[in-house]
Amino acid sequence: MEEIRTDVLVVGGGPAGLSAAAEAASAGADVLIAEGDLHLGGQLVKQSHKFFGSKDEFAGTRGFEIARLLRDEIAQCGDHVKIMLNTTVSGYYPDEKLVTAMVGEEEYVHISPKKIVLASGAQERLIPFPNNDLPGVYGAGAVQTLMNVYGVTPGKRVLMIGAGNIGLIVSYQLLQAGVEVAAILEAMPRIGGYWVHAAKVRRLGVPILLRHSISRAIGGDVVTGAMVCELDEKFAPVGEPQKVDCDTICLAVGLTPSNELLWQAGCKMKYVPFLCGHVPFRDKNMRTSNSDIWMAGDVCGIEEASAAMIEGRIAGMSAAASLGFKVSSENFEGCHARLHNLRAGEVGEKIRIGVSGVTVDGWEANV
Amino acid sequence: MNAPRSFESGVLTEERPGAVMPPQDRWREHKGGLVIVECPQRIPCNPCNTSCPTGAIMPFADINDVPQIDYAKCTGCALCVAKCPGLACFVADLTFGDGLALMKLPYEMLPSPAKGDRVECLGRAGENVCLGRVENVTEPLRDRTRVVHVSVPADKVNDVRAIRVV
Numbered sequence: 001m002e003e004i005r006t007d008v009l010v011v012g013g014g015p016a017g018l019s020a021a022a023e024a025a026s027a028g029a030d031v032l033i034a035e036g037d038l039h040l041g042g043q044l045v046k047q048s049h050k051f052f053g054s055k056d057e058f059a060g061t062r063g064f065e066i067a068r069l070l071r072d073e074i075a076q077c078g079d080h081v082k083i084m085l086n087t088t089v090s091g092y093y094p095d096e097k098l099v100t101a102m103v104g105e106e107e108y109v110h111i112s113p114k115k116i117v118l119a120s121g122a123q124e125r126l127i128p129f130p131n132n133d134l135p136g137v138y139g140a141g142a143v144q145t146l147m148n149v150y151g152v153t154p155g156k157r158v159l160m161i162g163a164g165n166i167g168l169i170v171s172y173q174l175l176q177a178g179v180e181v182a183a184i185l186e187a188m189p190r191i192g193g194y195w196v197h198a199a200k201v202r203r204l205g206v207p208i209l210l211r212h213s214i215s216r217a218i219g220g221d222v223v224t225g226a227m228v229c230e231l232d233e234k235f236a237p238v239g240e241p242q243k244v245d246c247d248t249i250c251l252a253v254g255l256t257p258s259n260e261l262l263w264q265a266g267c268k269m270k271y272v273p274f275l276c277g278h279v280p281f282r283d284k285n286m287r288t289s290n291s292d293i294w295m296a297g298d299v300c301g302i303e304e305a306s307a308a309m310i311e312g313r314i315a316g317m318s319a320a321a322s323l324g325f326k327v328s329s330e331n332f333e334g335c336h337a338r339l340h341n342l343r344a345g346e347v348g349e350k351i352r353i354g355v356s357g358v359t360v361d362g363w364e365a366n367v
Numbered sequence: 368m369n370a371p372r373s374f375e376s377g378v379l380t381e382e383r384p385g386a387v388m389p390p391q392d393r394w395r396e397h398k399g400g401l402v403i404v405e406c407p408q409r410i411p412c413n414p415c416n417t418s419c420p421t422g423a424i425m426p427f428a429d430i431n432d433v434p435q436i437d438y439a440k441c442t443g444c445a446l447c448v449a450k451c452p453g454l455a456c457f458v459a460d461l462t463f464g465d466g467l468a469l470m471k472l473p474y475e476m477l478p479s480p481a482k483g484d485r486v487e488c489l490g491r492a493g494e495n496v497c498l499g500r501v502e503n504v505t506e507p508l509r510d511r512t513r514v515v516h517v518s519v520p521a522d523k524v525n526d527v528r529a530i531r532v533v
């Protein structure tokens with residue numbers, strides 16, 4: 001079997017992975033990006049809204065445009081970066097330092113990298129309720145993929161569950177696609193996403209019902225509606241459920257890191273609610289307890305593309321530096337400062353606390 | 368379904384830091400209008416400042432700060448209206464005349480309205496506030512965020528925040 005060799009293997013071609021690849025390659029390392037999807041960009045390719053953040057991280061630019069800018073940056077790296085699309089990394093064997101991957105559905109390959117940056121992103125959470133297996137119940141990611149990648153609307157009238165940034169933004173994108181949003185339900189007493197995202201859909205007439213949730217989906221063969229209930233302080237249903245007519249129920253109830261490969265690699269992990277799942281311990285340059293593996297982006301805690309890109313740059317530089325390539329300490333300092341600034345405010349508080357609980361001073365012991 | 372007009376659900380109910388109306392004196396006289404920013408939550412975001420050509424949206428000490436405006440410098444150019452990812456900037460020109468004000472509102476829906484169209488003007492909770500006339504449609508950054516200039520009765524300036532093409 002063919003065994004592919006590379007200095008740095010980047011698993012996942014989202015904003016974190018592309019940033020890592022660009023930095024490692026511009027330091028001089030040979031980089032291979034393995035991406036399971038048919039295109040690079042990760043979540044960014046589905047984001048038609050303008051991003052928040054600072055100019056350095058392309059704030060005010062639409063997500064899919066940011067993906068294009070990152071792909072351009074990768075193209076500048078010439079032969080230093082090889083890209084394998086439709087290639088899903090399926091396993092890591094720490095003893096042999098061997099990575100296995102599926103190319104398409106038939107071909108199986110071995111990759112033997114000196115160092116790995118894991119940037120596999122996140123997967124969606126779902127919530128249980130009766131009839132949640134009816135056609136018409138979707139995760140927000142699927143709704144976005146249908147709409148923004150394939151140009152297909154999921155239905156005519158959607159009930160959105162969850163008023164975090166994803167629920168709010170996907171609602172806005174549905175409105176842009178001409179789909180009606182019956183309501184956004186949120187179990188908490190306040191929206192979880194940015195206030196301005198909520199204001200944007202509210203002024204277009206979408207009700208946001210706080211302290212509300214879905215109690216069941218209605219329908220025979222497909223979704224025709226949902227029963228919606230109010231919740232008390234303990235999140236128990238109160239009063240009579242109300243019926244909402246809709247043909248689509250969209251769940252936007254959170255993400256959790258896609259951390260399987262980190263487990264396989266034996267990285268030291270911890271469950272951190274503020275980071276939305278099990279995440280690895282890391283030093284400040286994103287190295288895990290396995291001295292061959294770095295990570296960046298949502299896989300090390302659910303955050304934002306802006307942070308994912310900076311973490312990716314740090315991880316890429318650090319992986320390259322460990323192979324003897326020259327990276328200036330100014331570059332590291334600049335990235336650390338930008339990351340610090342992004343997380344400095346109130347909305348960054350949970351991330352700050354979460355990250356500080358899994359950050360170690362160094363891995364000297366096993367490096 | 369009826370949702371209460373609460374701040375917690377994304378409806379501005381009163382002035383707050385980051386959501387302050389322009390000073391009346393200057394606003395009444397300033398041709399081109401002044402910006403209204405409704406960004407009352409500290410989030411890590413600053414394109415309003417970096418896109419402002421006159422420095423009216425003041426530099427952020429911390430990227431998480433809410434925007435602060437030096438109204439002496441605001442020209443009502445509406446670049447921030449086009450740039451703000453939260454669609455939280457609006458311009459209102461009270462000098463339009465005939466008891467009307469000209470509002471410059473961000474618009475990212477289809478179809479795009481055309482000059483002369485009558486559109487529904489919506490309030491912060493999507494309620495129908497009044498009809499307005501489209502006076503101009505621009506796309507300052509050529510990035511599909513349009514700025515729709517719509518004339519509305521001057522006393523509706525504090526209520527109108529969006530339009531619907533009917």
Ligand SMILES: Cc1cc2nc3c(=O)[nH]c(=O)nc-3n(C[C@H](O)[C@H](O)[C@H](O)COP(=O)(O)OP(=O)(O)OC[C@H]3O[C@@H](n4cnc5c(N)ncnc54)[C@H](O)[C@@H]3O)c2cc1C
Nearest residue numbers: 012014015016036042043088089120121297298304305306
């Ligand atoms: C609706 C929505 C709106 C958002 N809005 C904003 C915003 O305004 N501002 C902001 O900063 N952020 C925003 N985000 C968040 C942002 O998109 C993510 O934080 C960011 O994409 C995370 O980057 P990542 O590279 O870690 O992961 P992803 O973008 O998820 O990329 C991971 C990539 O890895 C690939 N992959 C996974 N496993 C494997 C494997 N085993 N083998 C090969 N490839 C694999 C996936 O196919 C994917 O391409 C938004 C997200 C959503 C869903």
